[in-house]
Amino acid sequence: MLDSVKIARRQSEIRQALAELVGKDKPTEDETRSMETLDAEYRANETRYRAALIAEDEERREAGNELETRSAQEWAEIMGRFQMRQVALALDEGRQLDGATAEIVSELREKGGYRGVPVPWEALELRAGETVASGTPNPIRTAPIIDRLFAQSAAARMGAQMINIGVGELEYPVTTSSVAAGWADGETASVAGPSVYATTDRPLKPDHTLGITMKITRKALKQTGDALEQAVRRDMNGAISEAMDKAVFLGTGANGQPLGVITGAATYGITATAVDAEATSAAFRNAVARFLTANAATGGGDVRLLARPELWAFMDEQQSILPDLTEWDRLLRTLPAANIMLSGNALAAPTGSPVASSALLTTSAGGVAPVFVGTWGAVDLIRDPYSDATSGGLRLTALTTVDLTVSRPAQLEVLTGLQHQAA
Structure with missing residues (x-):
């Protein structure tokens, strides 16, 4: 129980006891001393009550902040335990997924249909401790999902907003009217208007599929162990980032590409x-x-x-x-x-x-x-069991649906x- 609640209840008891004592015409010496004691305790409790409220207010704010961020922190923590190595081995050997990887894959399957194993965008982030050409990155956990993956991409640095969409289409109504204010020319004159308030819808549609294919040899599968996870993540990250960056600005709008900002x-x-x-x-x-x-x-x-x-x-x-x-x-x-x-x-x-x-x-x-850049669902990772069957290799295709629009x-x-x- 909160201290402020305990003090408030005690104050109520003191007031009730004082009311009984004050109602007596001729209180005894003990009752008089009791009234003085209760009065002193009541005044001391008033100070304690104000102090308790101040302290508890700070605790409430801290608890509120924790509740607001707890779900995001828990999601980031479980995503940090997602293992690309398990996905590769599941596709190559049919090994059963377990732990956080199995939990995440199961949840993604419930939200959308995938031919292969769904891989969340967060799993492709370059995590601290992995050596890349530009050094060792240190991603911020609280950054948006796609921004965290492409934090150094031109699209993100130019202010594009990355949006992950579950299913269907997403529209952004943007105001395009020219509503203007005006002064009334005289005591009985009317103000300017009326002006039409109009909007234009900027839709994001799942019409464009981006895909990459990578080949993992049997030797690499047997030699690399845990390093396979970092290698796959780096390659997928770099390939998808480069292709999306180019499409956002130079997409032709033909041959399956979205229409880029500069081209269109x-x-x-x-x-x-x-x-x-x-x-x-x-x-x-x-x-x-x-x-x-x-x-x-x-x-x-x-x-x-x-x-x-x-x-x-x-x-x-x-x-x-x-x-x-x-x-x-x-x-x-x-x-x-x-x-x-x-x-x-x-x-x-x-x-x-x-x-x-x-x-x-x-x-x-x-x-x-x-600019709005939309991605649908997760990355769909599919195994080709035939192309490299004779060499025992693993060929993976990663598919994702992407579109963009100008706000x-x-x-x-x-x-x-x-x-x-x-x-």
Whole structure:
């Protein structure tokens, strides 16, 4: 029982006892002393009661925070025990799944249909302690599911929101009306309007399937042991991340690919500004100014830039009109370095004469992501029992359904014709 409740009950008992004593016309000496004792205890309990409430309020807040995060923590902990090695051996040898891996697979099967073994997105994360080309990653447990898998991807760094969908389609209604306020011109005049409040639906549809196939030799299965899990996870992570990044920006919308942001700029209604001149900081500063004018950003810190590495190399060599500053240095005065993403995968290679490339600027206005990337269910891991049967190898195919859509075109702008080589 809480201390405050105990004290409150005792105060009630004291008040009842005092009421009985006060009602007597001629109390005895013992009763008088009892009244003084009860009165002193009552006043002391008032102080204790306030202190108990303060202490318990802090405990309630801590308990509330624990209850809010407990389910997420428990889910992260059980996902941390998922073993890709068990999945590979189950597909290769028919070994029975057990422990957390079996529990997770069983739950995923209840939520959707899979031809093979469903693998949750969290299981593909690069966990601490695994050596990769860029060093040892240290993922944050509380990050979103897909963001945690592709924390370093261009899509995530450009503000795209990754969404995992169980079944069916998902639509995002976005306001597209131009409701405006107006002053009443006179005592009996009416205010402006009425204006139509309209929305446009931005659907995510399960029409695009991304897949990778990997071959694991019998020797690798017998030699690697637990290391097989890390190897499979790294390969799947890298392949899916690279393919999704490229599709988000350069997807053709044909041959099974979703329509990318840059390729489908006209379809999505995204502004495309042709620079057609040497790349300078002014071109990007003017784009930021257009975001500010459209109320899509409040400053350069709200804007993210995706550019080719060749563009950075060119601008870092170009002397600006300011002494001892290159054009890239001046760009960093407009956009923070943390908001700039250089990628040779998410943007098309430079072409033309003089050589030129494109760049993309995004902003998250009002907390709304500029791009939504949806994935359906879990990764479906399927074994091909025939292709490598003669060598005893294991061939795995991982399938996932992906789509993307743009939330508000005003939050994106494509700059084309950024030249970074003399004619």
